[in-house]
Amino acid sequence: MTYSFGSDIGGTFTDFAVVNQETGELRINKCLTTPADPSEGVQQGTLELNEMVPGCLAETSSFVHGTTLVINSVIERKGAVTGLLTTEGFRDVIEIGREKRFDGYDLQIRFPDPLVPRYLRKDVTERLHVSGDVLTPLDEAQARTAIQELIDAGVESIAVSFLHSFQNTAHELRMRELIEEIAPDMPVSLSCEVLPEIREYERTSTTCVNAYTRPLINRYIKRLDERLGEHGFGGQLLLMLSSGGVSSAETARRFP
Numbered sequence: 275m276t277y278s279f280g281s282d283i284g285g286t287f288t289d290f291a292v293v294n295q296e297t298g299e300l301r302i303n304k305c306l307t308t309p310a311d312p313s314e315g316v317q318q319g320t321l322e323l324n325e326m327v328p329g330c331l332a333e334t335s336s337f338v339h340g341t342t343l344v345i346n347s348v349i350e351r352k353g354a355v356t357g358l359l360t361t362e363g364f365r366d367v368i369e370i371g372r373e374k375r376f377d378g379y380d381l382q383i384r385f386p387d388p389l390v391p392r393y394l395r396k397d398v399t400e401r402l403h404v405s406g407d408v409l410t411p412l413d414e415a416q417a418r419t420a421i422q423e424l425i426d427a428g429v430e431s432i433a434v435s436f437l438h439s440f441q442n443t444a445h446e447l448r449m450r451e452l453i454e455e456i457a458p459d460m461p462v463s464l465s466c467e468v469l470p471e472i473r474e475y476e477r478t479s480t481t482c483v484n485a486y487t488r489p490l491i492n493r494y495i496k497r498l499d500e501r502l503g504e505h506g507f508g509g510q511l512l513l514m515l516s517s518g519g520v521s522s523a524e525t526a527r528r529f530p
Contacts, residue, residue, distance in 0.1 A: 406441030
């Protein structure tokens with residue numbers, strides 16, 4: 275493989291670059307962004323570069339792609355209808371939040387609505403000690419009922435966040451198995467995988483964001499991968515992270 279490819283989607287334009295790893299030669303391109311389906315603009319600009327450097331796409335080892343699709347879906351509230359399954363008594367954690375306030379003296383301050391509305395937040399009987407020891411076993415019958423209620427309500431993705439699951443993942447892993455038995459194609463985000471750290475508010479809210487954006491990025495990456503593959507690309511598709519690093523397409527689909 276001779277080439278490395280890069281593309282970055284902006285609000286107006288999508289930029290492209292291809293580098294010959296052997297000679298260092300750089301070629302660039304720019305095309306209009308296609309907001310309805312950003313992968314269309316990526317395909318167009320990529321094919322134009324493929325004509326400028328004939329056959330480069332088939333000889334590309336890595337295609338690094340930058341997009342703000344995930345953060346845009348949160349800001350614009352265009353993510354999936356998401357449900358939350360959590361420990362009994364803790365379904366309002368994402369709404370209560372922390373004591374921090376944007377303005378500590380504004381008694382009428384209005385906070386943004388949570389990504390998961392209250393009627394789509396179900397609590398389940400189970401409890402772990404902070405050490406990870408099981409205090410109350412997972413009530414699987416109640417869990418199945420809660421899962422079915424979310425499905426009947428039309429959720430497209432489910433977040434699971436149990437208290438102290440970063441110390442013991444058993445209950446969350448079992449909950450995923452129960453969801454897969456009832457709805458095999460349902461995207462499931464577990465807090466013990468998304469953010470296995472102490473503090474239930476941060477862990478739960480992060481898991482909800484992951485679940486909220488996951489179906490969208492799944493569809494996008496699938497379309498992008500298929501379109502690139504149709505034109506000879508067989509290398510590795512990588513997604514830019516906000517940290518400046520990159521993630522494999524598979525990891526990005528699980529943890530957007």
